[in-house]
Amino acid sequence: MASGFCENCLRLLREFTAHLRKVCREFEQKLRDFFRELCQCTCFGDTPERTTQELSLHLLCDAETQILDQGSLQALSRLATSENTDLQMTAALCYLHLSHHLKSPLPDAFMEPVMALLLSADLDVQKTILLSLVNLLVKNNVCKELVIEMGMLVPILELFQSGDGAAQCHSCACVTMLACSESNREAVMVDGIIPLLALAKSYDPQVQQNATWALLHLTQSDWSTRILCQAGAIPVLVLLLQSSDSVLQFYSCTALCNIAAVQEHHPKLLSIGGHFLLKSLLTLVSSSVRKNSTQACRCLQTLSKNVLIQEQLMELDCMLPLKALLKTSFPESAITLLSALSAHPPNNDVLVSEGLLDEIGQLLHRHRSSSVIITQSCKIIADLCSSCMGQQAVMESLCLSGLLQALVSPALSDETSLHVTSCLHHLMTWDPLKSNLLVTITSEQVARLVKLSGQTQNPQLSYNSAAIISKLETTGEMVQLLRPHYLNMLDYLLVFLKNKDVKFQQLGIVTIFNLKKDAEFSSLLADSELEVQLRKVHAQTEETRRLLLPVIQPPSPSSVNS
Template sequence: MGQLCGRCMQLLRDFIGFVQRMSSDLVQGIKECLTLISNCSCLKQSSSKNRQLYKPILQPHERVTAQEFLQHIETDFEMSPLGKDPLEALRTLSFSENPGLQQSAALYYLHMSQHMSIPLPVEHLEPFYALLRSADLEVQQMSSLSLVNFLLEGNINKELVVQMGLLEPILDLLESEDPTVQCNSCACIMTLAVSESNREAIGAARGVTPLLSLANSYDPRVQQNAVGAILNLTQSEKIQQVLCKEGALPVLALLLESPDSEVQYYSCAALSNVAANVQHHKALLRPSDRFLLRTLISLLSSSVDKVSSQACVCLRNLATSVDIQAEMVAENVLPKLCSLLASGSEDVRRASIALLWILSQHPPNQEGVPTNPFLPGPETCLYQCFKSLATKRHGQHQWEQRHCKLSLTTPVVKQPILHEGKRDTLACAELLQSLGTLLAAHKTDPVIVGHTACIIKNLCLSKNRQRITESRCVEGLLQTMLLTDTQEDSLRYVTSCLAELAKQEGAMLHMVQWMDEPLTKCLVRLAGQLEHPELSFHAASIIQHMISHEKMMLLWKYHIGEIQAYLKNFLTHQEVRFQQLGISTLCRLRADPDFSLAFRKSQMAKLLEQVRQQTEETQELLRAAMCHEDS
């Protein structure tokens, strides 16, 4: 144990002096006080011994115990748990009816809580019950503060505090009229409520109601700790139900306008937890009053990063319906979000981009519209590819006679679309430029990269693609693929977005402008990896759309072997979409002499024949099944 500093030595001397004076002067002072009271005329009205008021408070054994405890502190004081005998003396002081002795015990605990760095043994918790129950205000203040210190420093097991029965006296202290006691008891509840079992116990002990009352306290310390305790309690769904029944939602909503940023943050975070449960949205967003929505949007402009970040989180949890999303956009939320994207805080950037992602998603109640499929059907691709091969061997007429049965109509696919009004708003040049700048500056952040790619993909209507290609978004997405530490999920979102953009000729040409050897090599590598099928499929889709461009054909030739390898994997894949993509890519590449020669040497035609036979067998089975159903 290190030597105590001057300040601690002075505190120790003061404490020792206090105990010394108390042991010699306390009884005399009490006697003088009681003598004065006994001489009052109000006591002379009855001489009955049954009405005698004076009863000695300082018992003889308590005086001896206090002296022994004092001697222990003087001779063997250190910041460590007490031994058996001193601990028993401390317990006697704590359970005494004498306020002065209780103050001595409380003062000792307070000093220990400020300096001890090791866990407090279980047996040291028992005296806290008596100290927290004390009728003396100073004892309540010191004991509650020392308990807070022990909890914050991790010197006491939080579940054990509740198991030892200390929760009840702590909750009783919430009813105190003293702000210091209120502040400390709220802090105790806030710290205890980080445990799930403790949250259940606090709810069962009806601890929510007094906390809501103190959330309206005029004392800023009390209010902060009360709202902080409510925040931790909202992590329990059961407590959320209790809070809603007790009228907590209007209280928390009003606290969003508090001048105290801590209160704003705690209340906003509590509302975010409640809003994560959709069943509470009706109570949070009353149709006749959008106070909460407007207040949260105004908090996006807060100068305190954690407040604006938490406002984004709460809005994101609330934006589960098309109507609410439309209201957010109508409340001019986009300029605020554009500003937050440029924030120096990582939490703010991530929270704002996540909210934008929610706003850019497809409304669930929109009808799909007929569109051309992503790729032609497998039968059509097989037909075109085999026609190209067989015409050279047997002639056009013979091919059509032998294989005309494979020609089928390409199916029409329905794809959901976003409400055009909202798309136009989100696809504004300002927002797209902000996204491009954000992506360029934080291309290693998986949250930023993944959400940005999803947003751009959601905005990929044909009339928006020109705006997207004019921004820095496409360049940023392409450069992201070159980073070796990019997470698989982020890469999957990026390649999916680029594959969607590549469907449109103008956007594809813009992508080609940025393509070089490293990017080409990266795309081929991603298409050939087998660990992540979706990532492979999206990368191969980008390649397929770029094949016809002269610049890209020259770049692909450096990777003929790798391209053949992934095409073989695609042609033998169990999923039809992989087969059709492989066939379509093969057909386009055959237009180049170098690729055509390589395919012939690698017996690609033999592999195609196997795929064709499987498809013919499938068609025969389908026709048989249809005929059986008709009969």
């Protein structure tokens, strides 16, 4: 954006700014020196504690909060250990100011006054120093292990029982930050779980949020997750899924997802009667809050690795909310869960009868460049077309045309193209689907298949594409689509015949046999390098057959009788 000033004005303004900063630094230094010298004078030996408060504020709360010397430490210690709560509050406010502006680690010695302030008899002082500690922990200005070693966890946990919402929130936030360190989790678990679970059931939404946030962090370790489950965390977290607070829903759902990742916890997850957990998660799938809906699907997907849970999900008519989610602008989580369900064959007839393939076909047409949607769609189509009912549903849907359109998407990666070509090749093993593809495929899609067939960096992608081409009829309109690419096809077929992998050689031979039905291809093949290589393969095959003949000859009758 233009400044509106000429170069000369800009230069003058920069010089003025630099000069002003220099003057301010000099004045600040003189002010520091003045107060330090004044403080050391014996005249102040018997001053009231309020004077000490004011001097400490001047010394500690400068613009950059960098005065962390011995004098400052002594002043803070005097204030923190004073019996005057006003002076204690002054020290707590100094730490709060430091916590907002400090840009470097706080020296370990400055943690001693923090401990004294946490033990204050004044709740406001405790809340203020707790908030300061939260800020310092968030910014990594203090060592988490040092907080535990100094015994600060005990007064922090005691504030869980204070009955004050702000104190409980700050203490929960402290515990959460301390639990982020693997080495601290054991200390937090010993005394912290039961109070945290109690606070998670608080009537104060902010307290609930902080407590659930702390519980979520404790589910990031297998060991602490096991202790949590033993302490009864699962029913509390499941109940929070029903909360009207979207933040609480997200925290509890994420914690349950972490718990569900360990299969040993599944019996406890399912022990809540009436399929309460699965019903709650399916309700959350329909949430208007995207991250909650996505997380609920993710949790269900993790749980669906358990076959029993899959069966229960199907009984609960999970298709209804999942199909609705497929129609939204963020269908990725739903289709990933449906892909997991379709991988279990007993579910397939229900998924087909519920019209899942119709939804998948429409989805492919709406999201032509989404790798997640295309990849998971390919998996679902391949799984569901294993039955006659599924094959018929594929033909009646937009799945085939959707896959062919995805094939020519410019944004498609090789990995996603591999899934598309694999699925198309799989579909062409059934004659009705093959016939459907033959009347649907376009010149652009044929060109794409030829290009991918000649792509040597990904052999499997090359093989899949060439395998589809090998099944295309060389009659009528299809020949007209293939003819412009004959020269390129000669190139990749030559590579196939030279490949040491027999499956590539065989595919090359099958393709040549099919294409020779067209006289134009036969004329290009005649006396070409490809034909020379074809004769070499034939000779090698004959030699291999000759060498194997005595090895595989059936035994004589006399040897059998003996």
